[in-house]
Amino acid sequence: MSHATLATEFVADRKRAAWHDSALWFVRSKRDKCAQALPEWESLREIASQIKQHTSSRLAEYLEEFERNATANGIQVHWARDAAEHNAIVLRLLQERNVKLLAKSKSMLTEECHLNPYLEKHGIEVVDTDLGERIVQWRNEPPSHIVLPAIHIKKEEVGELFHEKLGTIAGEFQPEYLTEAARVHLRQKFLEADAGLTGVNFAIAETGGFVVCTNEGNADLGASLPSLHIASMGIEKLIPKLHHLGVFLRLLARSATGQPITTYSSHFHAPRLGGELHVVLVDNGRSKLLASEEFRRSLNCIRCGACLNTCPVYRRSGGHSYESPVAGPIGSVLGPARDAAKNASLPFACTLCGSCTDVCPVKIPLHHQLLAWRKELADEKLVPADKRFAMKMAGLLFRSPWLYATAGRVGRFALRFAPRWLVYNRLNGWGRQRELPPAPKKSFRQLFRERKK
Amino acid sequence: MPTSREQILTAVRANQPPATPVPQVKGTWIEYDDIVGQFCGLLKSIGSAGYLVDSLDQINATLAELPAYQSATRICSLVPGVGDSSVHLDSLARAHELDQLDIAIVNAELAVAENGAVWISDAAIKYRALLFMAEHLIVVVPANGLVPHMHAAYDRLRLPEFADGRKAFGAFISGPSKTADIEQSLVIGAQGPRSSAVFLLR
Numbered sequence: 001m002s003h004a005t006l007a008t009e010f011v012a013d014r015k016r017a018a019w020h021d022s023a024l025w026f027v028r029s030k031r032d033k034c035a036q037a038l039p040e041w042e043s044l045r046e047i048a049s050q051i052k053q054h055t056s057s058r059l060a061e062y063l064e065e066f067e068r069n070a071t072a073n074g075i076q077v078h079w080a081r082d083a084a085e086h087n088a089i090v091l092r093l094l095q096e097r098n099v100k101l102l103a104k105s106k107s108m109l110t111e112e113c114h115l116n117p118y119l120e121k122h123g124i125e126v127v128d129t130d131l132g133e134r135i136v137q138w139r140n141e142p143p144s145h146i147v148l149p150a151i152h153i154k155k156e157e158v159g160e161l162f163h164e165k166l167g168t169i170a171g172e173f174q175p176e177y178l179t180e181a182a183r184v185h186l187r188q189k190f191l192e193a194d195a196g197l198t199g200v201n202f203a204i205a206e207t208g209g210f211v212v213c214t215n216e217g218n219a220d221l222g223a224s225l226p227s228l229h230i231a232s233m234g235i236e237k238l239i240p241k242l243h244h245l246g247v248f249l250r251l252l253a254r255s256a257t258g259q260p261i262t263t264y265s266s267h268f269h270a271p272r273l274g275g276e277l278h279v280v281l282v283d284n285g286r287s288k289l290l291a292s293e294e295f296r297r298s299l300n301c302i303r304c305g306a307c308l309n310t311c312p313v314y315r316r317s318g319g320h321s322y323e324s325p326v327a328g329p330i331g332s333v334l335g336p337a338r339d340a341a342k343n344a345s346l347p348f349a350c351t352l353c354g355s356c357t358d359v360c361p362v363k364i365p366l367h368h369q370l371l372a373w374r375k376e377l378a379d380e381k382l383v384p385a386d387k388r389f390a391m392k393m394a395g396l397l398f399r400s401p402w403l404y405a406t407a408g409r410v411g412r413f414a415l416r417f418a419p420r421w422l423v424y425n426r427l428n429g430w431g432r433q434r435e436l437p438p439a440p441k442k443s444f445r446q447l448f449r450e451r452k453k
Numbered sequence: 454m455p456t457s458r459e460q461i462l463t464a465v466r467a468n469q470p471p472a473t474p475v476p477q478v479k480g481t482w483i484e485y486d487d488i489v490g491q492f493c494g495l496l497k498s499i500g501s502a503g504y505l506v507d508s509l510d511q512i513n514a515t516l517a518e519l520p521a522y523q524s525a526t527r528i529c530s531l532v533p534g535v536g537d538s539s540v541h542l543d544s545l546a547r548a549h550e551l552d553q554l555d556i557a558i559v560n561a562e563l564a565v566a567e568n569g570a571v572w573i574s575d576a577a578i579k580y581r582a583l584l585f586m587a588e589h590l591i592v593v594v595p596a597n598g599l600v601p602h603m604h605a606a607y608d609r610l611r612l613p614e615f616a617d618g619r620k621a622f623g624a625f626i627s628g629p630s631k632t633a634d635i636e637q638s639l640v641i642g643a644q645g646p647r648s649s650a651v652f653l654l655r
Contacts, residue, residue, distance in 0.1 A: 023636070023637050026637060027637065038483060038567075039481070039483060040480050040481060040483065042480055043480045043481075044480070046476075047476050047480070050473070050474075050476035051475065051476060053460070053473050054472075054473050054474060054475045054476070056469060056470060057469055057470050057471060057472045057473045058469065059465050059469050060462050060466040060469060061466040063461075063462060063465065064462070073619075073620050074619065074620075076487055077454070079457040079458040079461055080455045080457060081460055081461060085457060129635070129644065131632045131634040131635070131643060131644075132632075132634035135634065135635075148633075148634065148637070149634070150634050150635070151637070152635065153636075153638045155635050155638070157579060158635050175635040175638035175640050176638075176640050178635055179632060179634075179635065179640040179642070179643060180642075183643060183644055186644050187552070187644060191552060192547050196496050207612060209612070209620070215630065215631050215633075215643065216630050216631070216632050216643035216644045216645065217585045217630035217643060217644045217645025217646070218643070218644045218645075219580075220582075220584070220585045220624070220645070221582070221585050221586070221644055221645065224580070224581050224582040224583055224585060224622075225547065225548055225549060235461065235465065239476060242607060242610075242612070243604070243607040243608070244478065245603075245607060246478060246602075246603040246604040246606065246607040247478055247604075249603055249625070250567075250568075250602070257633070259499070260495065260567060260568035260569070260627070261565075261568035261569075261570050261625065262627070262628065263627055263628055263629070263630055263631060263645070264585075264624055264625075264626055264627075264630075264645070265570070265624060265625040265626075266622070266623075266624040267612070267622065267623045267624060268622060269612060269620035269621070269622070269623075270619055270620040270621070270622075272575075272581065272622065273619075273625055281461070283461045283464070283465075286470055287461060287464035287465045288468070290465060290469055290470075291466040291467070292466075293470070296470065328477060359466075384629050393488070395640065407568060412454035
């Protein structure tokens, strides 16, 4: 379904849509405060952008360097061309060690690969240990935001859910109370888990290690209690040097939630004594995206979510309207790259206001890429017929000064005198939720001529 | 049939753009006139606490006033002379026995003023789960390990190693564990420690 169709349902509850909008704007405001407190903010963004672009330009070498150093550290490195291969590798590692319960921390990559249902189908219990992810897992929903997975859910609903799942007191919905209940539940799961799986925020070629950032401590508990730790990472997560982390760790949490750093920035470089550490490097379309001059910079994304928080369309339509593991502006660029036909509506869920580009910590030109996608999708005829027709007509109109002037005259007349049903009907999609402005009596050109006299 | 590794590397090599230079991480970074004040103030703002102290006795005296410490029964201190340690890592069969540990007291090497983080490695900690399982985390850092920002931290930081040359784990930890996953309400004490305190020891 298109973004607009799915969003219709979201915006039908006006109060809730407004609540969602303001919750995200609050996060965006915190980000601004944090960014403005650092005089060097803009130079950090520039350096981060250049590091990422440089890494892309020599990615094959850095992947080899990472593999070499990680292997020397005792990490076992696996390569997966696509989601299916990634899932098969993870399943094999778990089955070989007779794992029954997997404690998983946040990883958008495993969402992209649909790892959870695959493992569950094979009889492995998967517990998402990030609080927000546990909430959406219990609701059988995907996360609606890459950093705040349950931002679309009200505390009363979490209260009901926890009453059902954890036996908390019915009608109790204070966040402190519910978080405490989840803490008790999740810590028990950590103690029972046979393996932990984490994502990767940054992998360092120079040292053969990787960094995972969380606030809850769930990734660390999952990676330090069971003896098996698997880390899944997209091949674009590499950075060349350890000291480059100084740049990225200063940008990440400030951009994401407006905090100076996450509580935990954990540097994993080797299995712990008596344990095993596996890294799965996943391509799944990334090497193909690297070939596109237009869109390759979307691979520089560090998944902070700042572009989602600032996006007027995301805030007012909710993450589930995107039907994509990553929502918002960056998701609308990555989605069509993965499956153009399925995600063709996403680049149009955008006002081209450019706010995403302004806040992106690695300076991905997001709104330019969204515009470029529109052209590409139209060329591939993946845009709905009515939109294509309207664009074709607009093309004719703008090419002919006479036609343009005539259409303006007709429009000004019609808006003043035509009956309402003739203007606001189902052919006028734009007028569905909007009132057209009152028509001026004269065109700009008329006014300009009169002024010159 | 080439392996997945070869296929991925071949595709990446064929598709990667012309080389661009790697930038220098150089700039005019933020400095603080009162770096200790900045560090302790930042910790306070994230629900933690920072103290500048001159002796281990002073740390013990401060700990004795903390309610969490007063009510603690299971304490594991890896800092000689600080706290009454009743749990010894060597006597545990596995990390899981750290569940319900009240207090962990550990050393850190560096502290970062801009974000309240301390750099802790597990090179001298038998079970690194200690850092995440404890209900309350107490950290002792040499005061001369306080740096203004992350660039200075990475300049000074060396990746920790065990005695046998194996690489150890290291983490920047800033304050207690926390979450805001329920309606953006900040709750301190998610899955990890519920509180933390840092002592800068002169």
